[in-house]
Amino acid sequence: MLSLLGLEHEIIRVDLIVGEQKSAEFLKLNPFGQVPVLIDGKLVLRDSQAILVYLARQYGGESWLPSEPEAMGKVLQWLSTAANESQNSLSAARRFFLLGTPIDLEGAQQKARYTLEVIDKHLLNRDWLETNHPTIADIACYPYIELASDAQIVLEAYPQVSAWVTRIKQLPLYVAMPGF
Template sequence: MSNANAINAAPVKLYRNPKSGHCHRVELMLALLEVPYENVDLDMANGAHREPAYLEISPLGQVPAIDDNGITLADSNAIITYLVERYGESIAWTGTDPIGKARVQCWLSIAAGEIAAGPCAARLVTVFGAPLDHEAAKARAHALLKMMNAHLDGRDWLAADRPTLADIAGYSYIAHAPEGGVGLADYPHVRAWLARIEALPRFIGMAPSPVLA
């Protein structure tokens, strides 16, 4: 990977859990932008995310977080926004006018809200054993997918006539929704949208996670 703005700089360190869709969101953005990076997998089961050194980078002890040559930042949506402003053509990824920027921001909010409470939460139960209401999470996921499927009828992308941060923020947990018991068979426009993202140059996927018995 290479990027003119990253020449002579050390790779971006991405602190992550490899099973996290929030972390994959950032890794996908780094890959699409051709920004050199290295993954730092945290041993969260043994409290690595609560160590004082990591809390200096991510005060809430959450992943993902990055260290970009001394610039540290947590929160996946904040990080991908930073990356396109720092290393990409930000207008292409965030919108060319006020309404375009607002539409992208709307989907970033959906990623932090409905996606987190729906397909993400359902997957937290089946992959991580989180003590959440699985049936409620699946119901919220299907309500979201129904809306997205209607929205994508006649559209290639969520917020513009090209891929934007909206699509990157939405991809990981929608693509892996079946791991949470949320099937995608009834949402053909969503599945076509996922395929378009996966066809982007330099796309990298997130490895499937085993579901708890």
């Protein structure tokens, strides 16, 4: 999102495998010991959805997060999808394969496929999750979906989702995140 907004920024990697997110220094930034954390001047903000809302409002203008109630509600529902359905399916299965995190793998993958089916149907007659241009809804859902192969989920089974992923990668100023 920082790149899409054309904002200068520094990425500081946190080694999750060695537990750097649980260090005393990091816990001062986020007492939950989770990434990401955004530091913008004196503001320290945790949680990817909160960070997206802040960046959209502070730097992105109306296009990234509409202020009209209906459009805003529709965008924000996708932030909940990213934080719930995607996190508890695609992200959980990815953590299983990459980090050995114990989960109900079959259940997570089944939920991931269902989530992708819902999104694929939603994208049938539209280019973006909501509105006629990308919003933070797209940015919130994108990382989990782009990394679906790490969860042993094949995106080719979801043609609308695959086309949407390609559109996101073609956005001006798009920069792939580490891990892509």
